[in-house]
Amino acid sequence: MSRGRDIGEAIVRPRLTIPGRITLTLLALFGLLPVYWLTATAFMKKEDVFAVDRPLFPVDPTLENITGFFQNPLLLQNLANSVIVSTGTAVLAVIVGSLMAYSLSKFRYRGRSPIMFMFLIGQLIPGALLLISLYLMLSSAGLLYTYTGLIISFTTFTLPLTVFLLKGIIDGLPDDILEAAKVDGLSRLKTMFQIVFPLIVPGLITAAMFAFMRGWSDLLFALTLAGPAKQTLPAGLTQAFIHEGTADWPALMAASLITSLPLAIIFILLQRYFVSGLASGAVKG
Amino acid sequence: MIALPAILLFLVIAIFPLVSSIGTSLYDQSLLRPERTFVGFENYLDVWDEFVARVGTTLTFATLATIFPVVLGVSLAILLNARIRGRNLLRGALMLPWLLPGVVVSFLWAWIFNDSYGVLNHLLTMVGLPEVSMLGNPTGAMAAVVIAKTWNSFPWIMVVALAVLQTLPAEQIEAATIDGATRSQRFRYISLPHIVGPVALVAVLEFIYNFGNFDTIFVMTGGGPGDSTTTLAVSLYQLAFGSYELGKASAMGVLWLILLAIISSAYLLLNRRLEKR
Numbered sequence: 001m002s003r004g005r006d007i008g009e010a011i012v013r014p015r016l017t018i019p020g021r022i023t024l025t026l027l028a029l030f031g032l033l034p035v036y037w038l039t040a041t042a043f044m045k046k047e048d049v050f051a052v053d054r055p056l057f058p059v060d061p062t063l064e065n066i067t068g069f070f071q072n073p074l075l076l077q078n079l080a081n082s083v084i085v086s087t088g089t090a091v092l093a094v095i096v097g098s099l100m101a102y103s104l105s106k107f108r109y110r111g112r113s114p115i116m117f118m119f120l121i122g123q124l125i126p127g128a129l130l131l132i133s134l135y136l137m138l139s140s141a142g143l144l145y146t147y148t149g150l151i152i153s154f155t156t157f158t159l160p161l162t163v164f165l166l167k168g169i170i171d172g173l174p175d176d177i178l179e180a181a182k183v184d185g186l187s188r189l190k191t192m193f194q195i196v197f198p199l200i201v202p203g204l205i206t207a208a209m210f211a212f213m214r215g216w217s218d219l220l221f222a223l224t225l226a227g228p229a230k231q232t233l234p235a236g237l238t239q240a241f242i243h244e245g246t247a248d249w250p251a252l253m254a255a256s257l258i259t260s261l262p263l264a265i266i267f268i269l270l271q272r273y274f275v276s277g278l279a280s281g282a283v284k285g
Numbered sequence: 286m287i288a289l290p291a292i293l294l295f296l297v298i299a300i301f302p303l304v305s306s307i308g309t310s311l312y313d314q315s316l317l318r319p320e321r322t323f324v325g326f327e328n329y330l331d332v333w334d335e336f337v338a339r340v341g342t343t344l345t346f347a348t349l350a351t352i353f354p355v356v357l358g359v360s361l362a363i364l365l366n367a368r369i370r371g372r373n374l375l376r377g378a379l380m381l382p383w384l385l386p387g388v389v390v391s392f393l394w395a396w397i398f399n400d401s402y403g404v405l406n407h408l409l410t411m412v413g414l415p416e417v418s419m420l421g422n423p424t425g426a427m428a429a430v431v432i433a434k435t436w437n438s439f440p441w442i443m444v445v446a447l448a449v450l451q452t453l454p455a456e457q458i459e460a461a462t463i464d465g466a467t468r469s470q471r472f473r474y475i476s477l478p479h480i481v482g483p484v485a486l487v488a489v490l491e492f493i494y495n496f497g498n499f500d501t502i503f504v505m506t507g508g509g510p511g512d513s514t515t516t517l518a519v520s521l522y523q524l525a526f527g528s529y530e531l532g533k534a535s536a537m538g539v540l541w542l543i544l545l546a547i548i549s550s551a552y553l554l555l556n557r558r559l560e561k562r
Contacts, residue, residue: 014367014368014468015367015368015369016364016367016368016369020364020367021369023360023364024361024364024365024369027357027360027361027364028361028375028379030357030436031361031378031379031381031382031436031439031440032378032379032381034382034393034394034397034436035378035381035382037393037396037397037404038389038393041396049402050402054402054407056404056407095290096290096291096294097291099287099288099290099291100287100288100290100291100292102287103287103288104288115288115292118292118295118300119295120553120556121549122295122299122300124490124493124545124549124552125299125303125497125545126494126496126497126498126499126518126545127497127499127518128497128499128517128518128521128522128538129302129303129306129497129521129538129541129542129545130298130299130302130303131521131522131525132302132306132309132525132531132534132535132538133301133302133303133305133306133309133535134298134302135525136305136309136531137297137301137302137305152294152298153298155294155298156295156298156299159291159294159295160295163291188287189287192287216386217386217387217388219386219387219388219499219500219503219504220499220500220503220518220522223526224522224525224526234386234387234388234389234500237388237392238388238503238504241392242392242395242504247395247396249396249399249402252392252396253392253393253396256385256388256389256392256393259386259388259389260384260385260386260389263384263385263386264381264384267380267384271377
């Protein structure tokens with residue numbers, strides 16, 4: 001039995017030939033060397049990076065670029081803003097999105113397909129197309145340059161994602177559980193909070209983290225809707241380094257590393273949900 | 286009832302702005318002055334030439350930045366599907382380029398391509414090749430942003446293709462082998478048709494995302510040199526928040542929206558056909 005499966009496995013999954021190995025190595029190097037260079041530069045001394053005989057690895061590693069980030073009040077404010085806005089986005093997207101997902105998954109009503117269609121289309125709208133109207137709307141609502149305004153705006157691109165992700169998970173819940181709750185006399189809202197949500201806690205966390213990641217990475221909305229005081233890291237870094245003309249590359253790479261770290265941690269925590277989430281096509285950073 | 290918050294929120298922050306930009310596009314409106322005047326379709330006439338030029342640049346970027354990640358991602362998936370040591374570790378590590386925020390990806394590649402101190406020119410000099418000025422000339426700048434975007438998005442395609450490869454019909458492949466089909470025949474007639482549909486779907490999706498890309502280009506080239514990498518998103522941003530011409534920028538947005546509707550219907554059609562299968 002297991003021998004038969006091994007043979008099948010060997011056919012579907014053959015060993016790599018020599019040209020295959022070489023190709024794989026080259027492609028993997030293209031994928032990984034830039035990551036190495038990002039990390040290496042972050043720990044290099046400025047004088048080494050700009051020297052004529054530049055080393056390709058941190059011969060004399062330093063933490064000055066990392067500590068420099070944490071001594072810069074402006075960047076620290078950006079970091080704090082990023083944490084607040086991304087967390088807010090994750091919370092809002094999951095609360096609103098899970099209600100929507102539950103409704104789409106377990107109820108049949110008129111307008112259900114158009115709503116699904118609307119969220120599907122919503123994923124395809126580029127941020128730049130919403131920019132001006134969002135700016136004018138937030139401005140007239142007095143929400144321009146506020147955390148609330150940013151969180152609401154970020155929810156445009158996180159909501160479709162959370163809805164589809166959670167709908168997929170709630171679809172997997174057996175209807176019997178919901179019927180049992182109904183027989184026991186629980187209201188719809190109580191069924192949702194007492195039965196459905198506790199069952200999908202891992203899904204809620206996954207959706208929250210995906211929403212967090214996308215809020216964390218956004219540049220366009222932060223650049224235009226956040227203003228100097230509420231700016232998140234991507235916009236803050238862009239203005240601090242690139243627009244000054246001469247870039248302090250080691251400091252910028254250190255800041256980039258710090259900006260990427262939360263996402264790497266989330267990825268490690270969520271690794272097993274990634275493939276299914278990504279493959280469903282609903283998820284893209 | 287429970288769906289109401291999501292629908293309202295989405296209507297207000299996504300659908301309404303799309304519709305209201307049609308309104309704005311008919312006015313001469315600027316961030317610099319409070320009042321606006323109705324000008325009809327004048328904005329459209331003003332931005333038309335600019336729009337056509339930007340569509341060309343955007344199409345070039347979006348097409349190249351879709352083809353390369355797809356080829357790379359699918360190749361890696363097929364190679365990683367083989368029995369090799371450290372497969373899972375390698376697959377995990379190759380997700381890193383996708384995890385990094387777009388801004389970080391752009392900083393990193395701008396640094397690699399830096400004329401004077403970049404590692405690319407450093408390596409080229411070390412092996413005795415001439416230096417290249419990537420971000421200094423139009424062709425180089427376009428190549429640079431395409432490479433950066435390719436690096437950023439191949440992991441996504443790789444993961445999707447790997448997931449599809451997990452569902453290959455093993456019995457069919459075994460049967461074909463017993464019937465004497467060679468390795469390349471099995472790939473050509475069984476594996477390939479199996480992965481084409483889903484990969485086409487992510488390719489169209491990737492194209493749509495690239496069409497609206499802002500981070501990579503804005504950070505790496507700012508649309509330059511000249512306007513060689515000024516795509517629709519960058520152009521709209523500059524028009525609205527650089528020249529403060531909200532009316533003209535909205536007109537550009539509406540024209541873009543029409544184009545997007547056409548491209549998106551391709552995605553929706555493909556999506557529907559694949560779901561039926």
